[in-house]
Amino acid sequence: MTAVATALLVRFGGEGAQASVGGYQADYWLVALLIALSWIATLGAFHTRNSRVIGIGATEYKQVINASALTFGLLAIGFLAFQVDVARGFFVLALPVGMCGLVLERWLWRRWLLRQRAFGHYLARVIVVGNRADVEYVVGQIENAGATYYVVGIALANGSKSPVKVQNRTIPVVSDLAHVGAAATNFAIDTVIVAGAPSGGSEYIRTLGWELEGTSAELVLSNQLTDVAGPRIHFRPVEGLPLIHVEIPQFEGAKHVLKRILDIGLSGISLLVFWPLLVAIAIVVKLDSPGPILFHQERCGRNERTFQMVKFRSMVQTAEDDLAGLLDQNEASGVLFKIQNDPRITRCGRLLRKYSLDELPQLWNIFVGEMSLVGPRPPLPEEVKSYDTHVRRRLYIKPGLTGMWQINGRSNLSWEDSVRLDLYYVENWSLTGDLYIIWRTFRMVMRAEGAY
Template identity: 55%
Template structure:
């Protein structure tokens, strides 16, 4: 099949008619049609027949998700009961007083039941958020804080003395235990899906350029969600193959035969990757036909770097209008970010002070030169600041870089080498585990950097920026960021820029906390650090 070259830079987002945007990674093999081509063909993967699957495949997957949700419901309820019981025990002034004890028990039971109901009302166990992104945690935290906000108001209005103690004990215990429970269940879900189980069996539909991008994005993102069975392209026939990166993805049919293909493949989802022949009328009628197959339709909107919280739907007489909020680069949200930065950086400097002292001694003993390396970097608004690191290179590293220019392995305007001869002995393992970056906590306290943000660039890098890349400088650079948890030096320049721009326009406090947690995991299991 003739393949159309990639000529645009579409950046679709997935919007499901039954589930929300899902950008999980693809786990397991990408199946091809049985008898599709010779096994020796480049990119060929083991074949999977497209004959009707065993009866009950969808029911089995749905049953497993139902069991997963019910187990989550039971454990959430037990944890809430424990948190409320602990709060009651700490707040009850007289357990031997039968009247107060009976009233306290009744109030505690009511609180537990309302708390459990709040988790249901806020749809914290909706299948579309389980194991994907930070929305699951946000819903749990939002439901809990709103409930306890109501309790705090009621305690003041009705002068309930024990309410404050219940608030101080049950709230933090409940938040920590519920989020920890979700994390444990996520691990279980991720383990199952990494084995290729319980994935949504999907067919991607659209023009070759759009299909390639969607399939590649599904592959790269963490948290497996979809198993791509194949694609449907306008004017194509079954048996052809579409090259996506280093893979050959089977073409199951043309876009005129999608519904039949879905039935044969027992697909759960049809991902519309972009405009189709026939326009909106075709997509509407396709949705009607997919209802008969019990398959969901997922639409990819061609919007660049727009996250879910910035998107709002407003129906106008049957016309769904999608509103996208303009990014904000100042105001109360940024003040709160600064408060969190100072608190976290100050606490980290205090806790890590023995480690910092030990690293300083090691650097001093390893090679001649200063302990700290100060380098001018470009911060918010293009302002220059001095960024601190433990010295991990020889003292004349800057002068020797010109000699090594031809061996540069970095992406874009970056200079990187896997086996840089300028790196000291202790510098190699400090850089691997990002320990050389710890002095930047002081930069965070000073206000030059944030705990999370875009990578802090050098002046020579900024001078080589394209026009849109300068948007990285709209907020403070970060000690860590999306670049840190997605491969660091292994990232291509375009991907590093895309991640930074995405963060600049879509950051949030819960998202920052999630990035910090994933940074800890990335440091323990380093990849792309050199």
């Protein structure tokens, strides 16, 4: 409503205006009211206010954006069909203002909700049911996520009474598999999560659903579909048989073309906006220590094609020659080399690395198509030679200036975690997810976590 009213005031000021509707004249505020009500109805139809959606991040924002785009698309078709003469300036202004306002509002509410959940508020009380290994996995994932659910207790197969210890918590056994419904009532449970395939199979799950009837608890089934994100999962019942369809990742097509368009647009704009900062950093690097301003290094891109990645030089000129004497001090795992207090880093280099300013010249690599804004970490050719078969899947798409590794710990990540996050991104990326990662990157860079 606010966005539509703002667009109306900006377009027409305080003056009254009329629109032509099929040859008749109508006050513009009636047209604006129609747009606002249609927008609200579509947001409701997309379940954007559902408790299962609010506060979950990128998926919530994506649903809001999709609902908004659909609203204005349908309205544009409707106005054309019914000959509604709407001022283009008003119509074009209302969409971006409203969409940005809605996303900002959801982000602010999400920040508030996460702060409340950190204190134990607005969390769904949960019992996790299943075999011990499956229960431990699900409880661990919930505790690591740190949001939405609070695990009150567990129910284990075979009548086991041993609790599950995750992080600093000990999760008690509150029931056996046969009495989960009663436990849900006694402990005021909001959600019962069935982990994996408990003994009894589908018969047990159906019986458990009957037991939960009349309670406030909902039933959730959890499967360990490794590295498969929600958009790739579809449910299709066939003659009463619930089938889970998992889409196979595609590495070509229209979605990748749109990703390239986004890369060109944002990198080009960034180069124009940040050129004074780039010049200032170049001067500082030149004055700080002898050597070239830029550091070029061969890296592997998509399909193992090599390219010259460019960065501001943050180390002394003899850094490559000095590496051999530091290999025994390596603090990283796998094929990576990292030292938290690397003696080769210059004075300004430490500041540049702390806030990732040394990476800014890679905007040129992105603009010319060698890299992407978001993607896996660009590896050295020596690293690629030691890759296992599954790790090579990181090279199925272009490496990124930022990525899952950047927003989940940067240099603090182990080699295994870095590979896991990169492979997850390669198979599940989306344009909305890319924008979300870019936004989170700014926050991570400002906090300078895991940067060295």
